[in-house]
Amino acid sequence: MSALARIATFTAGGKTRYGAITDTGAIDLSGRHGGQWPTLREVIEAGALRRLAEEAAGLPVDFGLSDIAYEIPVPMPEKIICVGVNFPDRNEEYKDGQAAPSNPSLFIRFPRSFVGHGANLVRPPESPQLDYEGEIVIVIGKGGRRISEAAALDHIAALSLCNEGTIRDWVRHAKFNVTQGKNFDRTGSIGPWLVPFTGEAQIADIKLQTRVNGEVRQSDRTSRMIFSFRKIIAYISTFTTLVPGDVIVTGTPTGAGARFDPPIWLKPGDVIEVEADGIGILRNGVVDE
Structure with a gap:
């Protein structure tokens, strides 16, 4: 890379x-460039992400890797929208006899529910059921409403990775919502960085893998997603206006800890790695709050 x-x-x-x-x-x-673009949100809105990447080619390093702490790449995005059940085997995990739905299941996460690469996920005292979900992130570069599938990829600025950490028993606290279990502070991660989007070939068949303490738990390819990146963008933009910097988390493969018998929850000291071709590795530890 x-x-x-x-x-x-x-x-x-x-x-x-x-x-x-x-x-x-x-x-x-x-x-x-901070005077012109205070954060990466403004860089993305200006369509300048690739320009900055090219400019950096001739510049010296300002900080060693040991001197930096990664934050989530897009600070305070207006929206973080997550897609549920977007791989074939994942639908079958629910054992409800239902075929894959015709539209994606969606939910919202708040920025403070995520940490950056290298930081620890935090298991809250309310539940030991902290689980991992490795996913690919698309970041919107050009806003729009009712975007067609044909034009959808023109609206992507960059790719990243997400560990969409979940408190499993808290997604069943009410009749039909998952919001609580998806939004405990610092239970998920996004990063390490943004990779500028270059075209459909970049995302057509990405291998996505999640490892816990080196053991492969999830592995699949984007070519097998139930809902394509085009479909996701078109569908979401039907009901809400997408704006530059919006983050869309596109779904996780089968193999989360909840699906083992008995379930295998994350515990302090564990290390989770989410890796995808051409994007990198998102790595986080786990601590108790």
Whole structure:
């Protein structure tokens, strides 16, 4: 993966910044462009993500990798919309005899429910049932309403990764909602960085894998998704206006901890890695609150 294609939000020297991540360190692009674009949200809105990536090619590293702490790549996005049950085997896990639905299941997450790459997920005292879900993230670059499937990919700015951590028993606290179990503070992660979107070939058949302590738990390919990236964008934009910086989390393969017998919940000391071709590895530990 090209070092030029990794744009992150990070904290260094007591200040939150954005820049390019190379194999040896971070190039502080916010120090050069922060007056014009204070965060990556404004960079994305200006359509300047790839320009910054190209500019970074000739610049020296400002911080070593050990001197930065990753934040979620898009700070305070207007919307984080998650797709549920988007792989064939995942639908079968529900054992309800129902065919895959004709439209995607959706729910909302709040920004503070996520941490960045390298930070610990936090298991709350209310439940031990912290689970992992490795997913691919698309970040909207060009806003729109009622976007056609044919035009949908023109609205993607970048890709990233998500561990859509879930408190399982809290998604069953009421009759038909999952909001509570999906939004405990710091139970999920997004990152490490944004990879600028270059076209359909980049996302057509990505291998997505989740490992816990080195053991492969989830593995599938985007070519097998029930709802394509085009369909997801078109469907969501039917009812809400998508804006630059919106984050869409596109669904997880089979193999989450809840589906084992007995279930295998995440515990302090575990290390979860979500990896996807051409994007990278999102790695997090686990601690108790």
